[in-house]
Amino acid sequence: MTVLVFLDPAHPHGRLADPAQPSILATDQGVTRGDGIFESMLAVDGATRKIQAHLDRLATSARTMDLEIPAAELWQAAITTALTAYSVSDAAATGEPGQCVVKLVVTRGPEGANSPTAWVTVSPVSLALAAQRAKGLDVLLLERGYDSDISARAPWLLMGAKTLSYAVNMAALRHAHSQGADDVIFTSGDQLVLEGPTSSVLLAHISDDSGVPVKRLITPHLDTGILPGTTQGALFAAAKAAGWELGYGPVTPADLLDADAVWLISSLRLLAPVNTIDGQEIGTPEIRSELTAELSGLLAQTL
Numbered sequence: 001m002t003v004l005v006f007l008d009p010a011h012p013h014g015r016l017a018d019p020a021q022p023s024i025l026a027t028d029q030g031v032t033r034g035d036g037i038f039e040s041m042l043a044v045d046g047a048t049r050k051i052q053a054h055l056d057r058l059a060t061s062a063r064t065m066d067l068e069i070p071a072a073e074l075w076q077a078a079i080t081t082a083l084t085a086y087s088v089s090d091a092a093a094t095g096e097p098g099q100c101v102v103k104l105v106v107t108r109g110p111e112g113a114n115s116p117t118a119w120v121t122v123s124p125v126s127l128a129l130a131a132q133r134a135k136g137l138d139v140l141l142l143e144r145g146y147d148s149d150i151s152a153r154a155p156w157l158l159m160g161a162k163t164l165s166y167a168v169n170m171a172a173l174r175h176a177h178s179q180g181a182d183d184v185i186f187t188s189g190d191q192l193v194l195e196g197p198t199s200s201v202l203l204a205h206i207s208d209d210s211g212v213p214v215k216r217l218i219t220p221h222l223d224t225g226i227l228p229g230t231t232q233g234a235l236f237a238a239a240k241a242a243g244w245e246l247g248y249g250p251v252t253p254a255d256l257l258d259a260d261a262v263w264l265i266s267s268l269r270l271l272a273p274v275n276t277i278d279g280q281e282i283g284t285p286e287i288r289s290e291l292t293a294e295l296s297g298l299l300a301q302t303l
């Protein structure tokens with residue numbers, strides 16, 4: 001099902017490994033401390049989407065945590081090796097047809113070794129993501145516990161880096177599921193909207209306060225310590241060309257409830273409309289589905 005390729009100085013195109021066999025040392029700091037970074041991206045028909053944006057963000061995450069990582073060309077070569085192996089494996093027969101998830105991971109490596117461990121996996125895209133896009137999401141607002149200016153004051157919190165320490169994000173999702181919801185939007189201690197545990201947040205207005213038609217997309221400001229979403233970035237570029245007005249937060253929970261539509265957006269899920277937030281419906285089913293179709297079309301052009 002999964003193809004695994006290690007980045008290895010002795011193998012410039014990457015070293016294929018058996019994902020069913022143990023291959024990470026028990027002392028690896030990625031395992032013992034969650035000390036590492038990752039990227040997840042979509043590949044369609046063998047081509048990775050937004051590869052440069054993901055490699056750039058990986059490099060930024062590495063700089064944020066003083067981690068030396070392999071050069072971009074080595075990642076590119078390992079990704080090619082992994083995608084080639086995947087397309088000839090039976091894995092391509094499961095999940096969404098023609099699509100797969102390419103994941104890049106790099107850890108601080110085994111304790112005392114001063115040598116990062118880096119690998120690429122390719123695996124099927126969960127069919128559940130397609131269902132989310134079609135059906136929409138019921139979302140809870142949950143506190144993340146930091147004020148929105150924490151990123152500048154406390155860089156050691158690694159806000160805005162895509163680190164392996166996702167246990168809190170996964171716990172927030174389990175909490176939402178236990179309450180009958182599908183996903184989460186985090187808020188800051190000072191009550192601003194941040195992001196989902198695995199997604200960026202986007203809202204749209206199609207009329208202004210006096211009822212005049214507008215086309216306005218808004219996402220929370222990056223200063224709040226959120227991850228800069230590559231999918232949100234790609235959609236904004238396409239939406240601007242299509243005449244949408246673009247804005248960056250601050251976004252409050254009241255702004256979300258007042259929007260004509262809200263989405264969670266990410267590389268794998270793409271654009272999933274939010275039906276309700278804390279039980280309150282966002283916009284109407286017709287407007288949600290109309291806008292989702294329009295923006296999904298724009299996003300598809302850019303990918």
Ligand code: PLP
Nearest residue numbers: 198199200227229230231266267
């Ligand atoms: N925010 C967080 C916390 C994420 O984990 C992700 C993606 O996994 C995103 C935002 C969306 O990023 P992208 O659009 O680059 O997938």
